[in-house]
Amino acid sequence: MAASSSEIKARFEALNKKPYADQAKFFLNAYWEDFTHQAEHVWKYAQKMIELDPRGKEGFELDEFGGHRFLESLKEALTVVDMRRRLEAMDLDFNHRVSLTEFLLYKYNKSINELMTNPQGGPEVQREIEEANKRLVALNEALADLQRQLEDNYRLELESKEAAEALRAQQIRLSEAVEALNAQEEENNRIKSNLRARSEDFSLGAVSRGQATAQLQILNASDPLPLRQAQITQQAALASCEKKRAAAERAAYLAAEGQEKAQKAIEDIRLRVQEAQQSIATLTKRGGVPHGAVWWMNREIIEVQKYLPQSKQNQRK
8 A cells, every 4th residue: 555645744754853874874775776876975975964963973954054064065166045045945844954865855856755665675684784783883882982092092192201201301300400419519528628638737827727627617517508409409309200200100001001902992893893794794695685774884884994993913914
């Protein structure tokens, strides 16, 4: 029994509320024989709408401003008036917004009735399609987690480098403080040695020897201020150096730990990709397969592989 116009309208409106990817797959399923070589264009249209929609992948239609930007991205020479007319022509449900489905119907001159009544694949494979989609969703989530891990690793590596540089700078200051302390001590010892020699030099008069002895006693009884300052500076530099050494070691440890986690995540995602490819290959052999949805899943796997870093094991090959 053919669907009524009201049923088709309701289904079309429901389709326009689905995420861009689901709209694209529905369209490709309906017109796969005609769009085998246009699928990549449909992919790019969907990705552009996702990019322009503040809701990202969860979005399903663009407002007028987003629609203008989308049309501009197609490099079509349109005036503002022509662009508004084009958007109005696309807005098949008259809600002043443009979904991916509406754009595709307009661009390729297809009708709502034809789209909503063309086959979407046999019901016997829908469950397997849903399972495969769930695996792809999990795969994309794992990739997003990996990207966050890599960003954290990059931050930790920067912190490790900064901590190491701070340690080197502190070590330089410590070396300077030690040199200053040594210089003060050498000067102090030189003065004491001269006074001691004068106090024991009988070629000098008793008064001169007495003055030298008195000055030596005073010098031995007190620590010159510059020397104390140099010692304090050295102690502070030592304490600071230890703190920075600890910070550098911890940052380096965390960076290495993060790298290890990332490598394990990369290998896990590669294994998931292989499992997903095998699942889709098996599914393709079944009858009644929605070819647009299958193509889309394979395209998502290509995208995952494109953004997946090489593992160290693969880099050594």
